[in-house]
Amino acid sequence: MKEITRAHVTSADTPYRQNIQAGRHSLVCDEPESLGGRDAGASPYDFILAGLGACTAITLRMYAERKQWAIGHVTVDLQLLKNKEGETRIDRQISCDGTVDDAQWTRLLQIAEKTPVTLTLKAGATIQTRKA
Structure with a gap:
């Protein structure tokens, strides 16, 4: 497998605080x-x-630039929701201040469903844990 990124997390002296090097x-x-x-x-x-x-905003910006669409600034609002049964859902709302017609919005929303982080979260990732 190819490494995509790496992070190092160290506990701090205060309860629950973590120092992250990404x-x-x-x-x-x-x-x-x-x-x-x-x-x-x-x-x-x-x-x-x-x-x-x-990831959503960056991917949409890249796509719009390739298509030469004037989407302006992209805003992504997100909520993570959980219920008592343990189900988890993320609600994502996307807006932009440029001129975007209905067909372009349809395509942008399709692209949002295919961003790298979206696909990773939807697929789930195998996590292998071992002693260092």
């Missing part, structure tokens, strides 16, 4: 105060939604 970027993950954290950074689920939203 490529050349430093990030902080934490839980909200209501769950015992200090709310020093985005939660793990926030990062999932952020990755999906960013």
Whole structure:
């Protein structure tokens, strides 16, 4: 398999805070105060939604540029929902401030369903865990 990316996560001195090195970027993950954290950074689920939203916006921008469509700024709003039965759903709403007709919107929504992160989340990923 080809490596796509890599991250390194280290616990901090405060409860639940994690220092993340993702490529050349430093990030902080934490839980909200209501769950015992200090709310020093985005939660793990926030990062999932952020990755999906960013991938969606980037992919739509790339597609629109190839088609020479003036879609303007892309906005992706996401919600992660869970029910008591353990079912999980992500609601994603996409908007843009450019001029997009109905046929273009139909195509953009089709493309959104095929972004790399969308496909990964829908397919599920095998996670192999071992002692370092």
